[in-house]
Amino acid sequence: MALAERSVKSARRLPAARHPREFYVKRVAEIMAVRKRGGVPLALVRTYGCQQNVSDSEKLKGLLAQMGFSFTDDAERADFILFNTCAVRGHAENRVFGNVGALKDLKRRHPSLIVAVCGCMMEEKSASQRIESKFPFVSLVFGTHVLHRFPQLLWTVLTDSRRVFERGDEQEDAHIVEGLPVRRGGRVKAFVTAMYGCNNFCSYCIVPYVRGRERSREPDAVLREFRGLVQAGYKDITLLGQNVNSYGKNLREPVSFSALLRRLDAVEGDYRLRFMTSHPKDATRELIDTIAAGRHLCRHLHLPVQSGSDRVLRAMNRGYTREKYLAFVEYARKKIPGLSLTSDIIVGFPGETEEEFRETLDLIRRVKFTSLFTFIYSPREGTRAAALPDPVPAEEKTRRLQRLCAEQEKIAAARCAGEVGRTYRVLVEGRNPRTGLLCGRTEGNEIVNFPGGDGLLGRFAQVRVVSAQGWVLRGEAVPDR
Numbered sequence: 052m053a054l055a056e057r058s059v060k061s062a063r064r065l066p067a068a069r070h071p072r073e074f075y076v077k078r079v080a081e082i083m084a085v086r087k088r089g090g091v092p093l094a095l096v097r098t099y100g101c102q103q104n105v106s107d108s109e110k111l112k113g114l115l116a117q118m119g120f121s122f123t124d125d126a127e128r129a130d131f132i133l134f135n136t137c138a139v140r141g142h143a144e145n146r147v148f149g150n151v152g153a154l155k156d157l158k159r160r161h162p163s164l165i166v167a168v169c170g171c172m173m174e175e176k177s178a179s180q181r182i183e184s185k186f187p188f189v190s191l192v193f194g195t196h197v198l199h200r201f202p203q204l205l206w207t208v209l210t211d212s213r214r215v216f217e218r219g220d221e222q223e224d225a226h227i228v229e230g231l232p233v234r235r236g237g238r239v240k241a242f243v244t245a246m247y248g249c250n251n252f253c254s255y256c257i258v259p260y261v262r263g264r265e266r267s268r269e270p271d272a273v274l275r276e277f278r279g280l281v282q283a284g285y286k287d288i289t290l291l292g293q294n295v296n297s298y299g300k301n302l303r304e305p306v307s308f309s310a311l312l313r314r315l316d317a318v319e320g321d322y323r324l325r326f327m328t329s330h331p332k333d334a335t336r337e338l339i340d341t342i343a344a345g346r347h348l349c350r351h352l353h354l355p356v357q358s359g360s361d362r363v364l365r366a367m368n369r370g371y372t373r374e375k376y377l378a379f380v381e382y383a384r385k386k387i388p389g390l391s392l393t394s395d396i397i398v399g400f401p402g403e404t405e406e407e408f409r410e411t412l413d414l415i416r417r418v419k420f421t422s423l424f425t426f427i428y429s430p431r432e433g434t435r436a437a438a439l440p441d442p443v444p445a446e447e448k449t450r451r452l453q454r455l456c457a458e459q460e461k462i463a464a465a466r467c468a469g470e471v472g473r474t475y476r477v478l479v480e481g482r483n484p485r486t487g488l489l490c491g492r493t494e495g496n497e498i499v500n501f502p503g504g505d506g507l508l509g510r511f512a513q514v515r516v517v518s519a520q521g522w523v524l525r526g527e528a529v530p531d532r
Protein backbone atom coordinates (compact mmCIF):
# COMPACT_ATOMS: atom_id res chain seq x y z
CA MET A 52 0.00 0.00 0.00
CA ALA A 53 1.31 3.48 -0.79
CA LEU A 54 2.48 5.56 2.17
CA ALA A 55 0.01 8.34 1.50
CA GLU A 56 -2.88 5.91 1.88
CA ARG A 57 -1.82 4.75 5.31
CA SER A 58 -2.74 6.14 8.65
CA VAL A 59 0.52 7.75 9.65
CA LYS A 60 1.97 7.85 13.15
CA SER A 61 5.29 9.43 14.07
CA ALA A 62 8.17 7.43 15.49
CA ARG A 63 10.47 9.71 17.48
CA ARG A 64 13.13 7.20 18.57
CA LEU A 65 13.64 3.83 17.01
CA PRO A 66 14.93 0.96 19.11
CA ALA A 67 18.60 0.16 18.48
CA ALA A 68 19.12 -1.73 15.22
CA ARG A 69 18.61 -5.47 15.77
CA HIS A 70 20.51 -6.42 12.63
CA PRO A 71 23.72 -5.29 10.94
CA ARG A 72 23.44 -2.59 8.27
CA GLU A 73 23.77 -5.16 5.46
CA PHE A 74 20.49 -6.77 6.59
CA TYR A 75 18.55 -3.51 6.07
CA VAL A 76 20.39 -2.76 2.81
CA LYS A 77 19.28 -6.11 1.41
CA ARG A 78 15.69 -5.80 2.65
CA VAL A 79 15.25 -2.29 1.21
CA ALA A 80 16.64 -3.50 -2.14
CA GLU A 81 14.13 -6.36 -2.16
CA ILE A 82 11.17 -4.15 -1.23
CA MET A 83 12.07 -1.51 -3.82
CA ALA A 84 12.46 -4.19 -6.52
CA VAL A 85 8.92 -5.41 -5.76
CA ARG A 86 7.53 -1.86 -5.71
CA LYS A 87 9.20 -1.16 -9.08
CA ARG A 88 8.13 -4.56 -10.45
CA GLY A 89 11.72 -5.42 -11.25
CA GLY A 90 12.62 -1.94 -12.59
CA VAL A 91 15.44 0.12 -11.10
CA PRO A 92 14.33 2.60 -8.41
CA LEU A 93 15.56 6.14 -8.89
CA ALA A 94 16.80 8.52 -6.19
CA LEU A 95 17.31 12.26 -6.31
CA VAL A 96 19.70 13.65 -3.67
CA ARG A 97 19.89 17.43 -3.29
CA THR A 98 22.70 18.86 -1.17
CA TYR A 99 22.86 22.27 0.52
CA GLY A 100 25.82 23.87 2.28
CA CYS A 101 29.47 23.07 2.75
CA GLN A 102 31.88 20.38 1.53
CA GLN A 103 31.14 18.29 4.62
CA ASN A 104 27.54 18.03 3.46
CA VAL A 105 28.70 17.16 -0.05
CA SER A 106 30.85 14.45 1.47
CA ASP A 107 27.93 13.15 3.59
CA SER A 108 25.75 13.03 0.47
CA GLU A 109 28.41 10.93 -1.25
CA LYS A 110 28.03 8.38 1.58
CA LEU A 111 24.23 8.51 1.43
CA LYS A 112 24.43 7.93 -2.32
CA GLY A 113 26.83 5.05 -1.69
CA LEU A 114 24.25 3.48 0.62
CA LEU A 115 21.43 4.13 -1.87
CA ALA A 116 23.48 2.48 -4.64
CA GLN A 117 23.97 -0.55 -2.37
CA MET A 118 20.18 -0.61 -1.89
CA GLY A 119 19.72 -0.89 -5.64
CA PHE A 120 19.00 2.75 -6.52
CA SER A 121 20.21 4.61 -9.59
CA PHE A 122 20.21 8.41 -9.64
CA THR A 123 18.26 11.10 -11.44
CA ASP A 124 18.08 14.90 -11.40
CA ASP A 125 14.45 14.78 -12.51
CA ALA A 126 12.05 14.90 -9.55
CA GLU A 127 9.21 13.64 -11.75
CA ARG A 128 11.02 10.33 -12.29
CA ALA A 129 12.28 9.86 -8.73
CA ASP A 130 10.98 7.17 -6.34
CA PHE A 131 12.93 8.66 -3.46
CA ILE A 132 13.89 12.31 -2.88
CA LEU A 133 16.37 13.28 -0.17
CA PHE A 134 17.29 16.84 0.88
CA ASN A 135 20.58 17.02 2.77
CA THR A 136 20.27 20.36 4.54
CA CYS A 137 22.52 23.09 5.97
CA ALA A 138 21.82 25.06 9.17
CA VAL A 139 24.54 27.68 8.94
CA ARG A 140 22.41 30.53 7.52
CA GLY A 141 18.74 31.40 7.68
CA HIS A 142 18.60 31.98 3.92
CA ALA A 143 19.64 28.37 3.17
CA GLU A 144 17.05 27.08 5.64
CA ASN A 145 14.27 29.06 3.98
CA ARG A 146 15.28 27.64 0.61
CA VAL A 147 14.96 24.12 2.03
CA PHE A 148 11.46 24.80 3.39
CA GLY A 149 10.47 26.29 0.02
CA ASN A 150 11.90 23.38 -1.97
CA VAL A 151 10.37 20.72 0.27
CA GLY A 152 7.00 22.52 0.12
CA ALA A 153 7.19 22.54 -3.68
CA LEU A 154 7.01 18.71 -3.64
CA LYS A 155 3.48 18.66 -2.23
CA ASP A 156 1.86 18.48 -5.64
CA LEU A 157 4.36 15.89 -6.91
CA LYS A 158 3.60 13.67 -3.89
CA ARG A 159 -0.14 14.03 -4.60
CA ARG A 160 0.40 12.90 -8.18
CA HIS A 161 2.89 10.14 -7.22
CA PRO A 162 1.71 8.79 -3.86
CA SER A 163 4.43 6.11 -3.74
CA LEU A 164 7.18 8.77 -3.80
CA ILE A 165 9.19 8.80 -0.54
CA VAL A 166 10.42 12.22 0.59
CA ALA A 167 13.17 12.47 3.22
CA VAL A 168 15.07 15.37 4.82
CA CYS A 169 18.38 14.97 6.64
CA GLY A 170 21.51 16.95 7.59
CA CYS A 171 22.43 19.72 10.04
CA MET A 172 19.07 21.47 9.92
CA MET A 173 17.33 18.33 11.12
CA GLU A 174 19.47 18.40 14.28
CA GLU A 175 17.70 21.67 15.14
CA LYS A 176 14.53 20.92 17.05
CA SER A 177 12.54 23.84 15.64
CA ALA A 178 13.40 23.01 12.00
CA SER A 179 12.59 19.30 12.28
CA GLN A 180 9.34 20.13 14.12
CA ARG A 181 8.38 22.49 11.32
CA ILE A 182 8.99 19.76 8.75
CA GLU A 183 6.91 17.39 10.86
CA SER A 184 3.93 19.71 11.25
CA LYS A 185 3.89 21.61 7.95
CA PHE A 186 4.92 18.87 5.52
CA PRO A 187 3.02 15.67 6.39
CA PHE A 188 4.15 14.08 3.12
CA VAL A 189 7.77 13.94 4.40
CA SER A 190 8.16 10.36 5.65
CA LEU A 191 11.71 10.36 6.96
CA VAL A 192 13.74 12.95 8.88
CA PHE A 193 17.19 12.18 10.30
CA GLY A 194 20.15 14.09 11.68
CA THR A 195 23.89 14.00 11.01
CA HIS A 196 24.71 11.56 13.82
CA VAL A 197 22.65 8.67 12.44
CA LEU A 198 23.69 8.80 8.80
CA HIS A 199 25.13 5.27 9.08
CA ARG A 200 21.66 4.00 10.09
CA PHE A 201 20.00 5.34 6.94
CA PRO A 202 19.17 1.84 5.54
CA GLN A 203 17.44 0.88 8.82
CA LEU A 204 15.47 4.13 8.85
CA LEU A 205 14.36 3.72 5.24
CA TRP A 206 13.43 0.09 5.90
CA THR A 207 11.22 1.24 8.81
CA VAL A 208 9.45 3.74 6.57
CA LEU A 209 8.86 1.04 3.96
CA THR A 210 7.67 -1.67 6.31
CA ASP A 211 5.88 0.19 9.09
CA SER A 212 3.00 2.63 8.86
CA ARG A 213 4.75 5.54 10.45
CA ARG A 214 6.85 8.58 9.72
CA VAL A 215 10.36 8.32 11.15
CA PHE A 216 12.13 11.20 12.94
CA GLU A 217 15.58 10.22 14.20
CA ARG A 218 18.26 12.53 15.54
CA GLY A 219 20.53 10.09 17.36
CA ASP A 220 21.87 10.51 20.85
CA GLU A 221 25.10 11.44 22.59
CA GLN A 222 26.44 7.90 22.43
CA GLU A 223 26.10 7.88 18.69
CA ASP A 224 27.90 11.20 18.66
CA ALA A 225 30.92 9.72 20.43
CA HIS A 226 32.23 7.30 17.82
CA ILE A 227 32.91 7.44 14.11
CA VAL A 228 31.46 4.77 11.85
CA GLU A 229 34.05 3.61 9.31
CA GLY A 230 33.49 1.58 6.18
CA LEU A 231 30.46 3.36 4.69
CA PRO A 232 30.31 3.08 0.89
CA VAL A 233 31.03 6.32 -0.99
CA ARG A 234 29.69 7.28 -4.40
CA ARG A 235 31.97 10.14 -5.43
CA GLY A 236 30.84 13.07 -7.53
CA GLY A 237 33.68 12.80 -10.07
CA ARG A 238 36.95 11.08 -10.98
CA VAL A 239 39.34 13.99 -10.45
CA LYS A 240 38.53 15.73 -7.15
CA ALA A 241 37.64 13.99 -3.90
CA PHE A 242 36.99 14.74 -0.23
CA VAL A 243 38.28 12.79 2.74
CA THR A 244 36.82 13.62 6.16
CA ALA A 245 39.56 13.80 8.78
CA MET A 246 37.39 14.87 11.68
CA TYR A 247 33.81 15.66 12.61
CA GLY A 248 32.28 18.31 14.87
CA CYS A 249 33.70 21.38 16.56
CA ASN A 250 34.49 22.45 20.14
CA ASN A 251 34.87 26.16 19.52
CA PHE A 252 31.41 27.63 20.02
CA CYS A 253 32.03 30.79 18.03
CA SER A 254 29.16 32.90 19.28
CA TYR A 255 27.39 33.13 15.89
CA CYS A 256 27.77 29.51 14.82
CA ILE A 257 25.31 26.63 15.04
CA VAL A 258 27.78 23.92 13.98
CA PRO A 259 28.81 22.63 17.45
CA TYR A 260 25.11 22.22 18.29
CA VAL A 261 24.20 20.31 15.14
CA ARG A 262 27.43 18.43 14.41
CA GLY A 263 28.50 17.71 17.98
CA ARG A 264 31.95 17.83 19.59
CA GLU A 265 35.24 17.16 17.82
CA ARG A 266 35.90 13.55 16.86
CA SER A 267 38.98 12.66 14.79
CA ARG A 268 39.30 9.59 12.62
CA GLU A 269 42.24 7.32 13.34
CA PRO A 270 45.18 8.39 11.15
CA ASP A 271 45.44 4.89 9.66
CA ALA A 272 41.80 5.07 8.50
CA VAL A 273 42.40 8.48 6.89
CA LEU A 274 45.58 7.21 5.27
CA ARG A 275 43.86 4.09 3.90
CA GLU A 276 41.08 6.08 2.25
CA PHE A 277 43.53 8.67 0.97
CA ARG A 278 45.91 6.10 -0.54
CA GLY A 279 42.96 4.38 -2.25
CA LEU A 280 41.99 7.66 -3.89
CA VAL A 281 45.54 8.36 -5.11
CA GLN A 282 45.77 4.83 -6.50
CA ALA A 283 42.39 5.29 -8.21
CA GLY A 284 43.84 8.34 -10.01
CA TYR A 285 42.23 11.23 -8.09
CA LYS A 286 44.30 14.36 -8.59
CA ASP A 287 42.96 16.89 -6.10
CA ILE A 288 42.09 15.57 -2.65
CA THR A 289 40.74 17.78 0.13
CA LEU A 290 40.89 16.79 3.79
CA LEU A 291 37.78 17.98 5.56
CA GLY A 292 36.90 19.02 9.09
CA GLN A 293 34.90 21.88 10.59
CA ASN A 294 38.09 22.80 12.43
CA VAL A 295 40.48 20.56 10.53
CA ASN A 296 43.73 21.86 12.01
CA SER A 297 42.54 20.86 15.47
CA TYR A 298 42.72 17.26 14.22
CA GLY A 299 43.99 14.51 16.47
CA LYS A 300 43.76 16.11 19.90
CA ASN A 301 41.07 13.73 21.13
CA LEU A 302 42.60 10.51 19.81
CA ARG A 303 43.74 7.85 22.28
CA GLU A 304 47.24 8.52 20.98
CA PRO A 305 47.10 12.20 19.97
CA VAL A 306 48.53 13.09 16.56
CA SER A 307 49.03 16.65 15.34
CA PHE A 308 47.39 17.78 12.12
CA SER A 309 50.83 18.55 10.67
CA ALA A 310 51.95 14.98 11.44
CA LEU A 311 48.87 13.63 9.62
CA LEU A 312 49.64 15.85 6.61
CA ARG A 313 53.22 14.59 6.49
CA ARG A 314 52.02 10.97 6.47
CA LEU A 315 49.61 11.67 3.60
CA ASP A 316 52.12 13.74 1.67
CA ALA A 317 54.51 10.77 1.71
CA VAL A 318 52.09 8.72 -0.45
CA GLU A 319 53.63 8.39 -3.93
CA GLY A 320 51.63 9.70 -6.90
CA ASP A 321 50.80 12.72 -9.04
CA TYR A 322 48.19 14.58 -7.00
CA ARG A 323 47.47 17.65 -4.88
CA LEU A 324 46.51 17.70 -1.23
CA ARG A 325 44.38 20.48 0.30
CA PHE A 326 42.53 20.88 3.57
CA MET A 327 39.75 22.98 5.01
CA THR A 328 38.58 24.65 7.15
CA SER A 329 41.45 25.85 9.36
CA HIS A 330 40.96 27.96 12.43
CA PRO A 331 43.50 30.77 13.00
CA LYS A 332 43.79 29.95 16.71
CA ASP A 333 45.00 26.42 15.83
CA ALA A 334 47.23 27.50 12.93
CA THR A 335 50.79 26.71 13.97
CA ARG A 336 54.16 27.53 12.51
CA GLU A 337 54.66 23.77 12.26
CA LEU A 338 51.71 23.68 9.85
CA ILE A 339 53.31 26.35 7.65
CA ASP A 340 56.68 24.58 7.75
CA THR A 341 54.92 21.34 6.76
CA ILE A 342 53.27 22.99 3.74
CA ALA A 343 56.57 24.61 2.76
CA ALA A 344 58.36 21.24 2.83
CA GLY A 345 55.51 19.22 1.26
CA ARG A 346 55.68 17.63 -2.18
CA HIS A 347 51.95 17.50 -2.79
CA LEU A 348 50.58 20.07 -0.35
CA CYS A 349 49.04 23.04 -2.15
CA ARG A 350 50.51 26.44 -1.44
CA HIS A 351 47.06 27.53 -0.41
CA LEU A 352 45.56 28.21 2.99
CA HIS A 353 41.92 28.96 3.68
CA LEU A 354 42.05 30.80 6.99
CA PRO A 355 38.75 32.47 7.99
CA VAL A 356 39.44 35.75 9.77
CA GLN A 357 35.75 36.79 10.04
CA SER A 358 36.51 40.38 11.17
CA GLY A 359 39.38 42.85 11.37
CA SER A 360 38.21 44.29 14.68
CA ASP A 361 39.48 42.96 18.01
CA ARG A 362 36.26 43.90 19.78
CA VAL A 363 34.17 42.00 17.24
CA LEU A 364 36.56 39.02 17.29
CA ARG A 365 36.17 38.87 21.08
CA ALA A 366 32.39 39.04 20.81
CA MET A 367 32.57 36.25 18.23
CA ASN A 368 34.66 34.16 20.66
CA ARG A 369 37.26 33.55 17.98
CA GLY A 370 40.26 33.22 20.28
CA TYR A 371 42.80 35.37 18.35
CA THR A 372 43.45 39.04 17.74
CA ARG A 373 43.93 40.96 14.54
CA GLU A 374 47.65 41.38 15.32
CA LYS A 375 48.11 37.65 15.87
CA TYR A 376 46.36 36.90 12.59
CA LEU A 377 48.51 39.40 10.68
CA ALA A 378 51.71 38.12 12.34
CA PHE A 379 50.81 34.57 11.31
CA VAL A 380 50.16 35.67 7.72
CA GLU A 381 53.53 37.42 7.67
CA TYR A 382 55.30 34.25 8.84
CA ALA A 383 53.38 32.12 6.32
CA ARG A 384 54.18 34.45 3.39
CA LYS A 385 57.87 34.56 4.32
CA LYS A 386 58.08 30.76 4.52
CA ILE A 387 55.95 30.01 1.45
CA PRO A 388 56.56 32.46 -1.40
CA GLY A 389 53.47 32.68 -3.62
CA LEU A 390 51.19 31.35 -0.89
CA SER A 391 47.54 31.88 -1.81
CA LEU A 392 45.37 32.95 1.13
CA THR A 393 41.59 32.85 1.11
CA SER A 394 39.20 33.69 3.91
CA ASP A 395 35.63 34.09 5.20
CA ILE A 396 34.28 37.40 6.46
CA ILE A 397 31.03 38.17 8.28
CA VAL A 398 29.77 41.75 8.08
CA GLY A 399 27.11 43.22 10.32
CA PHE A 400 27.86 41.12 13.41
CA PRO A 401 25.57 42.49 16.17
CA GLY A 402 26.74 45.95 17.17
CA GLU A 403 29.52 46.21 14.53
CA THR A 404 30.31 49.92 14.18
CA GLU A 405 31.42 51.74 11.04
CA GLU A 406 34.88 52.07 12.58
CA GLU A 407 35.04 48.32 13.26
CA PHE A 408 33.91 47.56 9.72
CA ARG A 409 36.69 49.82 8.41
CA GLU A 410 39.18 47.76 10.40
CA THR A 411 38.01 44.77 8.37
CA LEU A 412 38.48 46.69 5.12
CA ASP A 413 41.95 47.66 6.29
CA LEU A 414 42.82 44.05 7.11
CA ILE A 415 41.82 42.75 3.68
CA ARG A 416 43.90 45.51 2.03
CA ARG A 417 46.90 44.39 4.05
CA VAL A 418 46.56 40.65 3.52
CA LYS A 419 45.45 40.83 -0.14
CA PHE A 420 43.49 37.59 -0.13
CA THR A 421 43.18 35.67 -3.37
CA SER A 422 39.44 35.43 -2.78
CA LEU A 423 36.89 35.86 -0.02
CA PHE A 424 33.65 34.24 1.00
CA THR A 425 31.61 37.13 2.36
CA PHE A 426 28.41 36.94 4.35
CA ILE A 427 25.98 39.15 6.19
CA TYR A 428 25.60 37.96 9.78
CA SER A 429 22.66 35.55 10.06
CA PRO A 430 21.24 35.03 13.57
CA ARG A 431 20.96 31.36 14.54
CA GLU A 432 18.54 30.43 17.27
CA GLY A 433 20.25 29.07 20.38
CA THR A 434 23.63 30.71 19.72
CA ARG A 435 24.98 33.42 22.04
CA ALA A 436 25.16 36.10 19.36
CA ALA A 437 21.46 35.68 18.57
CA ALA A 438 20.66 37.21 21.97
CA LEU A 439 22.88 40.31 21.44
CA PRO A 440 21.33 43.71 20.69
CA ASP A 441 21.72 44.48 17.00
CA PRO A 442 21.10 48.14 16.24
CA VAL A 443 22.66 48.15 12.72
CA PRO A 444 19.84 48.31 10.10
CA ALA A 445 19.70 45.57 7.46
CA GLU A 446 20.22 48.13 4.63
CA GLU A 447 23.44 49.31 6.26
CA LYS A 448 24.68 45.70 6.51
CA THR A 449 23.95 45.23 2.82
CA ARG A 450 25.89 48.43 2.01
CA ARG A 451 28.85 47.16 4.04
CA LEU A 452 28.80 43.85 2.19
CA GLN A 453 28.81 45.72 -1.13
CA ARG A 454 31.73 47.89 0.00
CA LEU A 455 33.65 44.82 1.13
CA CYS A 456 33.06 43.01 -2.17
CA ALA A 457 34.03 46.08 -4.20
CA GLU A 458 37.28 46.38 -2.23
CA GLN A 459 38.06 42.68 -2.70
CA GLU A 460 37.37 42.95 -6.44
CA LYS A 461 39.95 45.74 -6.71
CA ILE A 462 42.48 43.65 -4.78
CA ALA A 463 41.80 40.56 -6.89
CA ALA A 464 41.99 42.53 -10.16
CA ALA A 465 45.36 44.03 -9.20
CA ARG A 466 46.68 40.61 -8.19
CA CYS A 467 45.42 38.99 -11.42
CA ALA A 468 47.02 41.72 -13.54
CA GLY A 469 50.33 40.80 -11.88
CA GLU A 470 49.86 37.15 -12.91
CA VAL A 471 50.14 37.92 -16.66
CA GLY A 472 53.24 36.25 -18.08
CA ARG A 473 53.50 33.67 -15.27
CA THR A 474 53.21 29.95 -15.91
CA TYR A 475 51.20 27.67 -13.62
CA ARG A 476 50.57 23.98 -13.38
CA VAL A 477 46.78 23.74 -13.50
CA LEU A 478 44.46 20.82 -13.04
CA VAL A 479 41.94 20.82 -15.89
CA GLU A 480 38.50 20.36 -14.33
CA GLY A 481 36.14 20.88 -17.23
CA ARG A 482 35.03 23.13 -20.06
CA ASN A 483 33.28 26.45 -19.71
CA PRO A 484 29.94 25.82 -21.48
CA ARG A 485 29.65 29.49 -22.49
CA THR A 486 33.11 30.09 -23.95
CA GLY A 487 34.09 26.51 -24.81
CA LEU A 488 37.46 27.10 -23.09
CA LEU A 489 39.03 24.57 -20.74
CA CYS A 490 38.88 25.49 -17.03
CA GLY A 491 41.90 24.73 -14.92
CA ARG A 492 42.70 25.46 -11.30
CA THR A 493 46.08 26.47 -9.93
CA GLU A 494 47.28 25.08 -6.61
CA GLY A 495 46.28 28.47 -5.16
CA ASN A 496 42.71 27.66 -6.26
CA GLU A 497 42.61 30.34 -8.96
CA ILE A 498 40.73 29.56 -12.17
CA VAL A 499 42.51 29.85 -15.52
CA ASN A 500 40.58 29.46 -18.79
CA PHE A 501 42.48 28.40 -21.89
CA PRO A 502 41.87 26.77 -25.30
CA GLY A 503 42.67 23.07 -25.61
CA GLY A 504 41.46 19.60 -26.53
CA ASP A 505 39.44 17.12 -24.49
CA GLY A 506 42.57 15.02 -23.96
CA LEU A 507 43.59 17.47 -21.22
CA LEU A 508 40.42 16.97 -19.16
CA GLY A 509 41.21 15.61 -15.70
CA ARG A 510 44.97 16.08 -16.20
CA PHE A 511 47.62 18.56 -15.17
CA ALA A 512 48.77 21.09 -17.78
CA GLN A 513 51.30 23.92 -17.88
CA VAL A 514 49.50 27.15 -18.70
CA ARG A 515 50.94 30.63 -19.24
CA VAL A 516 48.65 33.47 -18.22
CA VAL A 517 48.18 35.80 -21.20
CA SER A 518 45.55 38.21 -19.87
CA ALA A 519 43.39 39.07 -16.90
CA GLN A 520 39.87 40.45 -17.07
CA GLY A 521 39.02 41.49 -13.54
CA TRP A 522 39.71 38.37 -11.49
CA VAL A 523 39.38 35.96 -14.42
CA LEU A 524 42.64 34.65 -15.86
CA ARG A 525 43.01 33.64 -19.49
CA GLY A 526 45.95 31.48 -20.57
CA GLU A 527 47.55 29.29 -23.20
CA ALA A 528 48.95 25.78 -22.82
CA VAL A 529 52.74 25.55 -22.98
CA PRO A 530 54.89 22.41 -23.18
CA ASP A 531 55.78 20.64 -19.91
CA ARG A 532 59.17 21.70 -18.65
Ligand code: SF4
Pocket residue numbers: 249250251252253256257258259293294330
Ligand atom coordinates in the same frame (compact mmCIF):
# COMPACT_ATOMS: atom_id res chain seq x y z
S1 SF4 B 1 35.28 27.05 14.38
FE1 SF4 B 1 33.60 28.43 14.94
S2 SF4 B 1 32.73 28.99 12.95
FE2 SF4 B 1 33.94 27.14 12.60
S3 SF4 B 1 32.51 25.43 12.84
FE3 SF4 B 1 33.47 25.75 14.85
S4 SF4 B 1 32.08 27.13 15.94
FE4 SF4 B 1 31.53 27.24 13.77
